Amino acid sequence: MATWGYGNDNGPATWVKSFPVAAGTRQSPIDIVPTAAKCDTKLTENPLTVNYSPEPAMELCNPGLSVKANIKSKSVIKGGPLEGEYKLEQFHLHWGSADKQGSEHTLNGKMFPAELHLVHYNATKYSSFGEAVDKPDGLAVFGIFLKISDKPHQGLKSLTDVLSEVQYKDKSINIKQEYNPVCLLPDNINKYWTYLGSLTTPPLCESVTWIVFEEPIEVSEDQMKAFRALCCGECGSAPIVDNYRPPLPLGNRQLRASFQ
Numbered sequence: 046m047a048t049w050g051y052g053n054d055n056g057p058a059t060w061v062k063s064f065p066v067a068a069g070t071r072q073s074p075i076d077i078v079p080t081a082a083k084c085d086t087k088l089t090e091n092p093l094t095v096n097y098s099p100e101p102a103m104e105l106c107n108p109g110l111s112v113k114a115n116i117k118s119k120s121v122i123k124g125g126p127l128e129g130e131y132k133l134e135q136f137h138l139h140w141g142s143a144d145k146q147g148s149e150h151t152l153n154g155k156m157f158p159a160e161l162h163l164v165h166y167n168a169t170k171y172s173s174f175g176e177a178v179d180k181p182d183g184l185a186v187f188g189i190f191l192k193i194s195d196k197p198h199q200g201l202k203s204l205t206d207v208l209s210e211v212q213y214k215d216k217s218i219n220i221k222q223e224y225n226p227v228c229l230l231p232d233n234i235n236k237y238w239t240y241l242g243s244l245t246t247p248p249l250c251e252s253v254t255w256i257v258f259e260e261p262i263e264v265s266e267d268q269m270k271a272f273r274a275l276c277c278g279e280c281g282s283a284p285i286v287d288n289y290r291p292p293l294p295l296g297n298r299q300l301r302a303s304f305q
């Protein structure tokens with residue numbers, strides 16, 4: 046089976062052939078239309094809480110379609126739309142070949158240059174990420190929009206400064222100095238939208254409670270260039286760009302907002 050990707054012959058429109066759930070009723074991403082969101086006070090009565098801890102040795106890898114940081118320490122989230130405690134497993138990004146595109150979720154049809162995903166699994170109910178990945182309440186993913194500013198994002202700088210060391214597929218490095226993923230979150234995490242969705246890459250499991258923050262984080266153009274310099278394969282292969290799935294219909298799902 047030809048491996049899936051983001052090209053013309055293996056991109057999002059072809060995934061349904063090998064992953065029929067691509068045509069399911071709770072697929073991600075979606076276009077977020079704030080006026081269509083229902084403000085739900087239950088989300089604020091039980092506020093989303095993030096207890097991230099420093100990562101002693103984080104592994105950064107280039108699996109060929111994105112860049113992924115695997116997490117070992119006990120960083121957990123709970124509250125908001127979540128029942129139980131969800132443990133941080135990994136984070137990764139999706140980005141464009143130009144600033145006009147790159148994010149997976151869109152805001153009133155607008156794409157951001159990139160989107161950061163922090164992937165958590167339901168550690169209260171399941172014993173591993175692998176067990177949780179295909180359960181309806183298995184995963185919770187933070188979606189954070191990236192926007193361009195003239196200053197680099199300090200939290201991402203520890204990663205963008207070393208991306209050249211994982212330029213080629215299957216390369217990985219250990220980030221030695223302590224790294225607390227909390228530095229990746231926007232200042233205000235009390236304003237978010239949430240809905241029931243899926244992984245945005247194959248196997249597209251409908252197992253994700255999405256939490257998309259209203260406040261973007263700001264990155265520099267040079268940091269975007271560092272992501273766009275990553276390669277899909279070995280030396281000389283195409284750059285990893287436009288690794289985003291376009292939005293799917295919300296259908297009869299309820300998009301909820303934690304704020305007015």
Ligand SMILES: NS(=O)(=O)c1c(F)c(F)c(S(=O)(=O)CCO)c(N[C@H]2CCc3ccccc32)c1F
Binds near residue numbers: 108184244246
């Ligand atoms: N977008 S998302 O948050 O719904 C999302 C996930 F939630 C998730 F769990 C994964 S996974 O760890 O690789 C498991 C499925 O392969 C991916 N896999 C992506 C991320 C990085 C990468 C690299 C190669 C192949 C797939 C992926 C993912 F894009």
Ligand SMILES: [Zn+2]
Binds near residue numbers: 137138139162245
């Ligand atoms: Zn993702």
